[in-house]
Amino acid sequence: MIDRTVLRALHAEEEQRFIAAHPRSAVLAKEAQANLLCGVPMAWMTRWPGSFPVFFDTAQGAHFTDVDGLGYIDFCLGDTGAMTGHGLVQVAEALYAQAKRGITTMLPSVDAAWVGAELARRFGLPLWQMAMTATDANRFVLRFARHITGRPKVLVFDWCYHGTVDEALATLDAGGNTVNRPGNLGAPFDTGSTTVVVPFNDLAALEAALATGEIACVLAEPALTNIGIVMPDEGFHAELRRLTRAYGTLLVIDETHTICVGPGGATAQWGLEPDFFVIGKTIGGGMPAAAYGMTAEIAEQLAPTIDKSAVDVSGVGGTLTGNALAVAAVRATLSSALRDEDFAHMIPLATAWTAGVRDTIDRHGLPWHVQQLGGRAEYWFCPPPRDGAAAAAAVDDELDAFMHLWALNRGILLTPFHNMALMSPHHTSADVEAHTEVFAAAVQALLG
Ligand SMILES: Cc1ncc(COP(=O)(O)O)c(C=O)c1O
Numbered sequence: 001m002i003d004r005t006v007l008r009a010l011h012a013e014e015e016q017r018f019i020a021a022h023p024r025s026a027v028l029a030k031e032a033q034a035n036l037l038c039g040v041p042m043a044w045m046t047r048w049p050g051s052f053p054v055f056f057d058t059a060q061g062a063h064f065t066d067v068d069g070l071g072y073i074d075f076c077l078g079d080t081g082a083m084t085g086h087g088l089v090q091v092a093e094a095l096y097a098q099a100k101r102g103i104t105t106m107l108p109s110v111d112a113a114w115v116g117a118e119l120a121r122r123f124g125l126p127l128w129q130m131a132m133t134a135t136d137a138n139r140f141v142l143r144f145a146r147h148i149t150g151r152p153k154v155l156v157f158d159w160c161y162h163g164t165v166d167e168a169l170a171t172l173d174a175g176g177n178t179v180n181r182p183g184n185l186g187a188p189f190d191t192g193s194t195t196v197v198v199p200f201n202d203l204a205a206l207e208a209a210l211a212t213g214e215i216a217c218v219l220a221e222p223a224l225t226n227i228g229i230v231m232p233d234e235g236f237h238a239e240l241r242r243l244t245r246a247y248g249t250l251l252v253i254d255e256t257h258t259i260c261v262g263p264g265g266a267t268a269q270w271g272l273e274p275d276f277f278v279i280g281k282t283i284g285g286g287m288p289a290a291a292y293g294m295t296a297e298i299a300e301q302l303a304p305t306i307d308k309s310a311v312d313v314s315g316v317g318g319t320l321t322g323n324a325l326a327v328a329a330v331r332a333t334l335s336s337a338l339r340d341e342d343f344a345h346m347i348p349l350a351t352a353w354t355a356g357v358r359d360t361i362d363r364h365g366l367p368w369h370v371q372q373l374g375g376r377a378e379y380w381f382c383p384p385p386r387d388g389a390a391a392a393a394a395v396d397d398e399l400d401a402f403m404h405l406w407a408l409n410r411g412i413l414l415t416p417f418h419n420m421a422l423m424s425p426h427h428t429s430a431d432v433e434a435h436t437e438v439f440a441a442a443v444q445a446l447l448g
């Protein structure tokens with residue numbers, strides 16, 4: 001339905017508009033080209049719309065201002081890293097107070113026990129360890145799972161994303177074989193040797209893989225959130241748990257994104273029963289911090305390993321992991337944000353955002369859909385898919401780039417590599433309405 005000539009002409013206009021509006025970002029981007037690879041401190045930052053990245057100046061609550069003095073509604077929120085909203089006073093104060101008293105000693109700090117107890121209370125697993133990032137946490141858990149079960153492989157769902165975890169950068173090829181996913185750069189091994197990929201919501205494929213007896217753990221998000229949002233079928237999680245138990249496979253639930261459904265994530269909300277639980281990004285209020293929890297049974301099996309003298313070269317942990325600053329940030333975040341009252345504000349806003357987008361989709365009879373998951377929502381250019389491959393088939397880079405740039409030029413930041421909006425407790429109905437109007441206008445311009 002989209003005329004590509006119209007799309008390209010509109011995109012070119014938006015590009016000019018972007019360049020004209022961001023002279024200061026343009027200068028900084030040029031300077032950064034000299035000594036930063038691709039002109040950015042981290043290569044993903046090249047994925048923003050526009051011919052160069054917008055350099056931000058200040059971010060507060062649900063908004064930020066760029067170096068050209070332009071204001072934005074931030075629906076990206078650091079791709080969940082700042083789901084609490086930017087610049088939380090409680091976190092800033094805790095960081096300042098802790099930084100003055102020392103950051104890294106490799107000793108536990110006074111906040112450690114509080115954080116462990118709060119993680120246990122929220123997420124229902126009794127024993128916890130810290131990590132710097134969700135990637136780290138997933139890596140550590142995969143090692144533990146192989147160690148405990150003595151099995152060589154992990155199972156992930158097709159088109160999942162669990163961070164820069166080598167084993168999980170895998171996908172299915174047309175013949176149903178597990179292969180390195182596109183973009184898996186300098187892969188250290190063929191993921192077919194470490195990983196089995198099955199389509200999300202495909203219980204028969206799942207059972208066939210588990211029945212080989214090779215699978216140490218299933219690493220899963222409650223819903224796929226990194227290829228649009230793909231919801232689990234009714235009863236999928238109950239079967240996933242039943243089958244993993246039946247075949248002696250551990251279940252790792254990664255709630256790094258799905259914490260958007262409530263204070264205890266989907267695990268609490270949907271009654272999941274993981275053996276390991278992974279959470280990263282938002283629990284530090286923007287500071288790098290992550291954690292992983294485990295059942296008492298798992299902890300009992302791991303304790304003798306952890307106590308051994310070689311634990312420092314076990315492949316788990318890191319010198320700065322669990323540092324006092326990160327633990328203080330987690331305490332400040334979990335005591336002042338991500339609470340019931342925060343979700344009570346965020347979720348209705350996500351419902352309104354979804355309704356606004358759906359209204360435009362329906363009005364024009366577009367074959368697109370919009371999916372809400374708690375405080376997050378995302379539109380995708382196909383009807384609701386049941387698995388990642390169906391969602392991946394509908395990726396439209398050209399259309400994505402246009403929609404993002406159109407929104408950015410009108411003061412709205414969407415998450416790159418997604419068409420996703422995440423709500424914070426600081427967003428307002430006016431922010432949501434602004435998006436509804438901008439989205440409707442983009443579609444109107446496209447359809448002429
Ligand atoms: C579900 C999930 N797990 C883990 C990660 C990795 O998080 P990080 O990049 O902070 O390590 C991501 C990142 O997007 C994610 O979406």
